[in-house]
Amino acid sequence: MNEKELVLEVSELTVNYGATSALKSVDLFAHKGEIVGLAGPNGAGKTTLLETIAGFLRQKEGDIRLFGTQINEFPVLKRRMMGVVLVPQERNNFPYMTVSENLDVGGIINCKDVNKRLIEEVYQLFPVLHTRANQLAGTMSGGEQRMLAIGIGLVSNASILLIDEPSTGLAPKMVTRLFETLGSIKELTGKTIVLSEQNIGVIDIADRVFGIEAGEVRFCEKTEDLDRDIIRDLYLGK
Amino acid sequence: MNLDAGITGIIMGGVLSLPVLGIAVIYGMTGITNFAIGTIGVFCAFMTWTFFSYGTVVGILVGLATSFVIGYVIQWFLLTPLSEKGGDSTLFFIVTICIGLVFTGLTRVLFPRPNISLLLPRMGTVRILGVTTSGLKIFAFFFALSVLFLIRLSEKHTNIGKSWRATSQNLKLAKTVGIDTQHVFAWASSIGCMLSFSGAVFWAALYNVSLMSGWDLTFLGFIIAVVGGIGNIWGGMLSALLMGMVMSYSGHILGGMWQSVVLYFIVILVLIISPRGILGSERSL
Ligand SMILES: Nc1ncnc2c1ncn2[C@@H]1O[C@H](COP(=O)(O)OP(=O)(O)OP(=O)(O)O)[C@@H](O)[C@H]1O
Numbered sequence: 001m002n003e004k005e006l007v008l009e010v011s012e013l014t015v016n017y018g019a020t021s022a023l024k025s026v027d028l029f030a031h032k033g034e035i036v037g038l039a040g041p042n043g044a045g046k047t048t049l050l051e052t053i054a055g056f057l058r059q060k061e062g063d064i065r066l067f068g069t070q071i072n073e074f075p076v077l078k079r080r081m082m083g084v085v086l087v088p089q090e091r092n093n094f095p096y097m098t099v100s101e102n103l104d105v106g107g108i109i110n111c112k113d114v115n116k117r118l119i120e121e122v123y124q125l126f127p128v129l130h131t132r133a134n135q136l137a138g139t140m141s142g143g144e145q146r147m148l149a150i151g152i153g154l155v156s157n158a159s160i161l162l163i164d165e166p167s168t169g170l171a172p173k174m175v176t177r178l179f180e181t182l183g184s185i186k187e188l189t190g191k192t193i194v195l196s197e198q199n200i201g202v203i204d205i206a207d208r209v210f211g212i213e214a215g216e217v218r219f220c221e222k223t224e225d226l227d228r229d230i231i232r233d234l235y236l237g238k
Numbered sequence: 239m240n241l242d243a244g245i246t247g248i249i250m251g252g253v254l255s256l257p258v259l260g261i262a263v264i265y266g267m268t269g270i271t272n273f274a275i276g277t278i279g280v281f282c283a284f285m286t287w288t289f290f291s292y293g294t295v296v297g298i299l300v301g302l303a304t305s306f307v308i309g310y311v312i313q314w315f316l317l318t319p320l321s322e323k324g325g326d327s328t329l330f331f332i333v334t335i336c337i338g339l340v341f342t343g344l345t346r347v348l349f350p351r352p353n354i355s356l357l358l359p360r361m362g363t364v365r366i367l368g369v370t371t372s373g374l375k376i377f378a379f380f381f382a383l384s385v386l387f388l389i390r391l392s393e394k395h396t397n398i399g400k401s402w403r404a405t406s407q408n409l410k411l412a413k414t415v416g417i418d419t420q421h422v423f424a425w426a427s428s429i430g431c432m433l434s435f436s437g438a439v440f441w442a443a444l445y446n447v448s449l450m451s452g453w454d455l456t457f458l459g460f461i462i463a464v465v466g467g468i469g470n471i472w473g474g475m476l477s478a479l480l481m482g483m484v485m486s487y488s489g490h491i492l493g494g495m496w497q498s499v500v501l502y503f504i505v506i507l508v509l510i511i512s513p514r515g516i517l518g519s520e521r522s523l
C-alpha cells in the first residue's frame with residue numbers, strides 16, 4: 001500500500017432501516033489528499049454510507065475510524081469539529097436565506113478572514129452564485145442550488161468532504177468544470193473528498209473507486225487500473 | 239371612534255405580543271408548539287412577586303433568571319430528546335400541556351396566594367391625542383416593540399442570529415456545518431419563556447395574575463400567533479395589536495360579555511380566509 005496517512009477507514013459496516021439492511025459489511029478507506037468515488041446504481045446504498053460516516057445514521061455493526069480514532073458513537077457536531085462535512089443529496093441549502101448568507105453559514109466555525117477568502121474562491125468557481133448573491137436560495141434553479149450546496153461544502157473548509165452526487169442536475173460543461181475544480185482543490189489543499197457519483201467522468205478525477213451494489217462493495221480499484229466497462233456494467237446492472 | 243378604547247387596545251396588544259413573540263420564537267426555531275409557556279411565565283411572575291420585598295429590580299431579575307433556566311432545562315432534557323425520537327405534534331401538544339400543568343401545580347404548592355399583582359412604578363402619566371394614560375403602559379408597549387426589533391436585527395446581522403435561522407430552515411445541514419443546534423434550541427426555549435415572563439409581569443402590573451392566567455396567556459398567545467402566521471414574528475406583533483383593538487372596541491361598544499364572542503369569531507373568519515395567517519408562516523402547523 002502507499003505510505004499516505006489513512007484518514008478515513010470504514011470496516012465491516014452494516015446499517016439497517018428497520019429490518020432491511022441497506023449496507024452489508026462494507027469496507028471503505030481514504031488516504032489524505034485522495035478523491036474517492038462511490039459508484040453504484042440507484043438504491044445501492046451510497047447515500048446511506050455517506051450519512052453514516054457523517055453521523056446522521058447509526059451503524060448496526062462495524063467501525064468507523066477518523067485519523068485512527070474510532071468515532072462510532074460520536075455525534076454529528078463532534079465529527080464536524082474533526083473535519084467531516086457532508087453535502088447532502090437533497091435539501092442541501094437554507095432556503096429562506098440569501099446565497100451569500102448561505103455561504104456565511106457554511107463557514108460559520110471558520111475565522112472571518114478564512115471565510116472571506118473561501119467565499120471569494122467559491123464565487124470564482126461559480127460566478128452565477130456571485131451574481132445571485134442576494135437571491136433567496138430556495139428560489140434558485142435546481143442546478144444553481146446544486147452549485148450553492150457544493151459552495152457551502154467548500155466554504156466549510158472540511159478536511160474530509162463528503163459530497164452526495166455533486167453532478168446531478170448540472171450541465172455537462174459544468175460537470176467537467178466541477179470535477180476539474182475538485183481535482184485542483186485536492187491538489188492545493190490536501191483535502192480528502194469522498195463523492196458518490198452516477199457520472200462516469202468521476203474516474204478522471206478519482207484516485208480510487210468503490211463500486212457498490214445492493215449494499216455491498218463489488219470492487220475497489222485504483223482508477224488507473226479500472227476498466228470503464230466495469231463501471232458501466234455496475235450502473236446498468238450488467 | 240373612541241380614542242380611549244383604541245389606546246387601551248394597542249397597549250393590551252403590546253403586552254399580549256410578548257408571549258406571542260415567545261411562542262413564535264420557540265415554534266419558528268424548534269418547530270415545537272409549547273403550550274407550557276404561559277404557565278411558566280406566570281410561575282416566574284410569582285417568583286418575582288416573592289422577591290419583590292428585596293426591591294423591584296431584584297424581583298424581576300430573579301424571575302428572568304428562573305424563566306431562562308426553566309426554558310433551557312425543559313428543552314434540553316425533555317423536548318429535544320423527544321423530537322429526536324421522532325415525536326409528532328400531538329405528542330408535543332400533550333407533553334407540553336402536562337409541563338404546563340406541572341407549573342400550575344407548583345405555583346399552587348410553592349406560593350401562599352392564588353393571585354397577585356405587582357406594583358411597578360407608574361412612570362408618570364402621558365397624554366396622547368387628548369387621552370391620559372400611565373407611563374408604564376406606554377413603556378410596556380415600547381418594550382414589546384423594541385424586543386421585536388432586537389430579535390429581527392440580530393437574526394439578520396449577527397452570526398448567532400444566522401445560525402438560528404439556519405437551524406430553523408435546515409436542521410441537518412446546520413448540524414453538518416457545525417452549528418450546535420441543541421444549544422440553539424435550548425436558547426430559543428429560554429428566550430420564549432423570558433418573553434412570556436415579561437408578558438406576565440406587565441399583566442400583573444396592569445391588571446392581576448392568578449394561578450390560571452398562564453393558560454389564558456398560552457391560548458390567547460397561540461391563537462394570536464396562528465392568526466399572524468405562526469413562527470412569523472412580524473405577523474405575531476401585527477396580529478396582537480389587531481386583537482388588542484378588537485377586544486378593546488368590542489368590549490367598549492357591546493360590553494365585556496361580548497368580547498370573546500367577537501374576538502374568536504373574527505379569529506375563525508381570518509383563518510378561513512387565510513389559513514396560514516395574516517402574514518403567512520414559514521412553517522405550517
Ligand atoms: N429512511 C429509509 N427507510 C427505509 N429504507 C430506506 C431509507 N432510506 C433509504 N432506504 C433504502 O436503502 C437503500 C439504499 O438507499 P440509498 O439512498 O443509500 O441509495 P443510493 O445509492 O444513495 O441511491 P441513489 O443513487 O438513488 O441516491 C434503498 O433500497 C432505499 O430504498
Ligand SMILES: [Mg+2]
Binds near residue numbers: 047089
Ligand atoms: Mg443517494
